[in-house]
Amino acid sequence: xxxxxxxxxxxxxxxxxxxxxxxxxxxxxxxxxxxxxxxxxxxxxxxxxxxxxxxxxxxxxxxxxxxxxxxxxxxxxxxxxxxxxxxxxxxxxxxxxxxxxxxxxxxxxxxxxxxxxxxxxxxxxxxxxxxxxxxxxxxxxxxxxxxxxxxxxxx
Ligand SMILES: [Zn+2]
Numbered sequence: 001x002x003x004x005x006x007x008x009x010x011x012x013x014x015x016x017x018x019x020x021x022x023x024x025x026x027x028x029x030x031x032x033x034x035x036x037x038x039x040x041x042x043x044x045x046x047x048x049x050x051x052x053x054x055x056x057x058x059x060x061x062x063x064x065x066x067x068x069x070x071x072x073x074x075x076x077x078x079x080x081x082x083x084x085x086x087x088x089x090x091x092x093x094x095x096x097x098x099x100x101x102x103x104x105x106x107x108x109x110x111x112x113x114x115x116x117x118x119x120x121x122x123x124x125x126x127x128x129x130x131x132x133x134x135x136x137x138x139x140x141x142x143x144x145x146x147x148x149x150x151x152x153x154x155x
Contacts, residue, residue, distance in 0.1 A: 011121040018118075019070035022077035024084075026063040033060075035152070037144035041133045046072040050141040054149045057087050064138050071122070071131055076138040078118045088146050095139050095146075102126040102136060 001009070028051045030036065038049040046068030053061040062084060064076050079098065083091035098119050101111035105126030113120040125135040 011124075014118060014121050015074045016070070018074035018077040022064075022073045024063050024077065024080040025073070026065060028063055028065050035145040035148040037141040037148070039137050039141040039144075041068070041072070041137050043130065044069055044072070044134050046134055046137050048072070048076065048138050048141060050076075050138055050145055052142065052145045052149060054088065059083055059086055059088070059091055062142070064141075068137070069134055071125060071134040072137055075119075075122050075125075075135040078122060079139055079142070082115075082117045082119055083142070088150055092143065092146055095143050098123070098139060099136060102132055106132070 028036065028049055030051065031053060033055065034051050034053045036049060036051045038047075040047045046066070048064050048066035048068060050064045051062065052059055062080050064080065079095070083094050086094065094115060097112065097114065098116055101113055101116060101120075101123040102125060104111040105123050106129065107126075111123055111126075113123070116123070122135055125131045
């Protein structure tokens, strides 16, 4: 195996671990200071609700719930790991950089993976336009929930 095959196999392993046992996959609780959003991917059947609990401008806790393909599960698990504990602005920036990296891969440009952590392993879905929605669905939902949090002056 060459280096590229080794890293591809490692990537697949990490992705499958996340898909089999996703982090942050919990029933949503709708507590105080918690913001919610829902997204559906018609083409694949992925459907998720997400919620984010904000304390002093930071993500104290976040969860997603629903059902979908392995890519959507793994991407949600990795993304939610990456934004846990971050400020709203930092989390929005991570989501934006993740989306930009997926687009860059799709355009055969070199992606900027700064601060993406394990998400770097899933940006190659950019090569498969039909799967991009799977990998970014809960990112869009999280982005909506964070926008609601930012508009709420009490947190
Ligand atoms: Zn999917």
